Amino acid sequence: MYSPKFVITNRTLKSIGVVEAAKEVIENAPLVPTFERQFQTDAALRTIHHGTHIEGNEMNLAQTKKILEGQDVYGKERDVQEIINYRNVMTLLDELVYKRGDYDTSVLLDIHRATVDKIVTADKVGTIRKTQVVIKEEGTGKVVLKPPPFVEVPYLLDDFFAWLNSEPSKEVHPVLRAGVAHYVLVAIHPFVEGNGRSTRAFTQLILMKEGYDIKRFFSLEEHFDKDLASYYEALFKVDADAPSIAQRDLTPWIEYFSEVVAVELSKIKEKVRKISLDTRMKSKFGEQVTLTERQMRLMEYIADQSGASMQELKKLIPMVSEDTILRDLQNLQKKGIIKKEGSTKASRYVISNR
DSSP, X not given: OOOOBOOOOHHHHHHHHHHHHHHHHHHXXXXXXXXXXXXXXXXXXXXXXXXXXXXXXXXXHHHHHHHHTTOOOOSOHHHHHHHHHHHHHHHHHHHHTTOOSOOOHHHHHHHHHHHHTTTSOGGGTTSOOXXXXXXXXXXXXXXXXXXXXXXXXXXHHHHHHHHHTSHHHHTSOHHHHHHHHHHHHHHHOOSSSOHHHHHHHHHHHHHHHTTOSGGGOOOHHHHHHHTHHHHHHHHHHSOTTSSSGGGSBOHHHHHHHHHHHHHHHXXXXXXXXXXXXXXXXXXXXXXXXXXXXXXXXXXXXXXXXXXXXXXXXXXXSTTSOHHHHHHHHHHHHHTTSEEEEOSSTTOEEEEOOO
């Protein structure tokens, strides 16, 4: 049975610590934005755009959004189809996350089928490759990855899934399990085409099934795409010259992958922190408190500045009348979230500690 080789370094430990801290804040935030669904929609949009852009898709973010909304967009038919397909992959993941049983090759094939639908010939859709492939550096033509012979692929996948479903593997942190899966599937390269997207989607499935999609607010693909050099460098830091995939030391890739998850979750944590009060409010109200986007902007400013006057808040939202801001503040006061100190024009609104 396959057993990955890697050392949990201080860098990796630090990243996992950041992940756990961010997860705690995000999942227990006492104030949940009314546009939480919008956060998820935005993250899905970025995932679909960047997940296909990594592979050379020429559509920009705005065009991707239009395609997902069913609008006509001028561009290559293949680019449009790739975006539609990856949207379907995201929908498939929502279904697979509730599927009982172990991870197996059939799940990976389902993901691949949705990924390359109408892009490759039917005989290559959802099927393991039956030819040898090599990955060459664009421009130079230099071979940067030579995956194992196609005859070995089914056995390598069986070996990998045996490990992923094993009890020793389940004791490994989910972020590290997802990282191992990402590298191993890239290295095996099970398909003629669509390996990158299928691999990243399968990686996301692991995080989703094991509680680390964190409300689906973030996009690893966006991070990878915005710094592709680091992404590929981390993959190729693993010694591909080792006699077999099982003998490769994945430490540099695991360090990189866990750090990416930590960075992305930290960004989400900061968004949540800015629109949330101290977690003690959860016990105060007995339930999560929902605010409008404008009220959250007011809260963010008051919390960051340790208080604010009406004049300051009017400058914060200049397009809104003073009466509207006052109604928002009175609503926050009624909920016991803020209080007003002073009764003159010099009065200030501060976070309520009661």
